Amino acid sequence: MxxxxxxxxxxxxxxxxxxxxxxxxxxxxxxxxxxxxxxxxxxxxxxxxxxxxxxxxxxxxxxxxxxxxxxxxxxxxxxxxxxxxxxxxxxxxxxxxxxxxxxxxxxxxxxxxxxxxxxxxxxxxxxxxxxxxxxxxxxxxxxxxxxxxxxxxxxxxxxxxxxxxxxxxxxxxxxxxxxxxxxxxxxxxxxxxxxxxxxxxxxxxxxxxxxxxxxxxxxxxxxxxxxxxxxxxxxxxxxxxxxxxxxxxxxxxxxxxxxGGGDQVEALPPDAIKPFLPEKLAGFKRSSISVERNGAMGVQVSTGHASYRDADNNELQLEVTDMGGAKGIMALAGFAGIESEKQTEYGYEKTYKQDG
Structure with missing residues (x-):
């Protein structure tokens, strides 16, 4: 060879x-x-x-x-x-x-x-x-x-x-x-x-x-x-x-x-992601937070993570992602019509398309 x-x-x-x-x-x-x-x-x-x-x-x-x-x-x-x-x-x-x-x-x-x-x-x-x-x-x-x-x-x-x-x-x-x-x-x-x-x-x-x-x-x-x-x-x-x-x-x-589907779309800056991670969520108080924006080949993706705890030390994890910079990828996902739903004793996961 x-x-x-x-x-x-x-x-x-x-x-x-x-x-x-x-x-x-x-x-x-x-x-x-x-x-x-x-x-x-x-x-x-x-x-x-x-x-x-x-x-x-x-x-x-x-x-x-x-x-x-x-x-x-x-x-x-x-x-x-x-x-x-x-x-x-x-x-x-x-x-x-x-x-x-x-x-x-x-x-x-x-x-x-x-x-x-x-x-x-x-x-x-x-x-x-x-x-x-x-x-x-x-x-x-x-x-x-x-x-x-x-x-x-x-x-x-x-x-x-x-x-x-x-x-x-x-x-x-x-x-x-x-x-x-x-x-x-x-x-x-x-x-x-x-x-x-x-x-x-x-x-x-x-x-x-x-x-x-x-x-x-x-x-x-x-x-x-x-x-x-x-x-x-x-x-x-x-x-x-x-x-x-x-x-x-x-x-x-x-x-x-x-x-990007033919367009250059800038993902939200970290400071703009923070409002999506409130200090309190469903009675839980935020215990930690991190936000970041990464890019490759001119395409940006912003992600925010937050942990929440209540008085009984129960915990929630919240993740928010802005994929605007990769809208071409998301368009293909929509084209594929991917849907899924999963339930466990702790919660559920669902993937679906809404309003395009």
Whole structure:
């Protein structure tokens, strides 16, 4: 395995995808070589980073650090890695099956190239898992950037007409999102074979055309792809300049723009968070308070924590987060329609969408 070549390819697909995809499409490859020389290495990054974070560093909150037991962490890492290797090929099968529906040509090797190099951004960003608080934003940014990579790559690898790339990309992303949920469920110990089979059957649609409502959630996702294309042109110009610093800045600006949904939104300063953490709450008196604002790639997130106690020494913990700077991420969460509700003897947790 040529690690120098692997690193050069990963850098090229991330910083200059428009010039690298034609090169990738023209290369003679096999499924085995793609796995051996590229996928097996990069796909290990998020799995290893997750193990380091969960079992070695741990998750800290309110002065308490929780670590996953070493054996459980290793098993989770191996299962996550194995499922990722399988998902890459499953997504390739979906890309291949959908190709004729969007005017493309079926070719499983080219489809695997598309899947593998699209995942590059997500795999590389996976190292940020170990960064406290804002690391997950970097990981999500990598996943979003992968949407842009897919959009740019499909016309070259699957030979689909450029005007159908938005619809092609949107359908693959929706199915890929379902598969990512499946991975999470399996790692959590829940059987998801039925969901995977359902997702795969979705990929065998023979519809001859796809129309996306611009006002729908899927249409907004397509609009995000167009914004990424505009940012990509700026990054392409930076690549032509030969200035490595300009290239890095353009890539960072692109990720930051996508995190913010195309806008620069400043999160509340710490002093503005404090009023959301009152001195008294439901008869409990505040015993401690901390507020902070963190930023990465031009995206800011503000967080406030407060502890409360009553006369009987019962305790409440309150956390308030302003994610305005990451409104693009929240838009995707809304697009996914995620909802959950959990009740325990101590209280409840609920995730829902309200007034948009």
């Amino acid at each position: 040529d690690f120098a070549k692997l690193i050069a390819r990963a850098k090229a697909i991330l910083l200059s995808p428009r010039t690298e995809w034609p090169v990738i499409a023209a290369e003679p490859e096999t499924v085995a070589n793609l796995y051996k020389n590229y996928i097996l290495v990069l796909a290990a990054i998020p799995a290893i980073a997750g193990f380091i974070k969960g079992s070695l560093i741990g998750f800290s909150l309110f002065g308490i650090t929780v670590r996953t037991p070493m054996v459980s962490g290793i098993i989770g890492m191996l299962v996550s890695y194995a499922l990722t290797l399988g998902i890459v090929y499953l997504v390739a099968l979906i890309i291949d099956a959908l190709a004729p529906s969007f005017g493309g040509e079926k070719n499983i090797v080219q489809a695997l190239k598309t899947s593998a190099y699209t995942y590059t951004a997500s795999w590389v960003a996976g190292i940020a898992t170990i960064i406290p608080w804002i690391g997950w934003l970097v990981v999500l940014a990598g996943a979003i950037y992968g949407i842009y990579l897919l959009y740019v790559g499909l016309p070259h690898t699957m030979r689909s007409p450029p005007d159908k790339s938005v619809g092609y990309t949107a359908v693959v992303i929706v199915i890929g999102f379902v598969l990512s949920i499946v991975v999470g469920m399996v790692v959590g110990g829940i059987t998801a074979a039925g969901s995977a089979a359902s997702a795969l059957s979705m990929g065998t649609s023979t519809s001859s055309s796809v129309t996306v409502d611009t006002d729908s959630a899927l249409g907004k996702l397509a609009a995000l792809g167009q914004k990424m294309e505009q940012q990509g042109k700026k990054m392409e110009a930076a690549e032509k300049s030969g200035d490595s610093n300009a290239q890095a800045e353009a890539a960072t600006a692109m990720l930051g723009s996508m995190l």
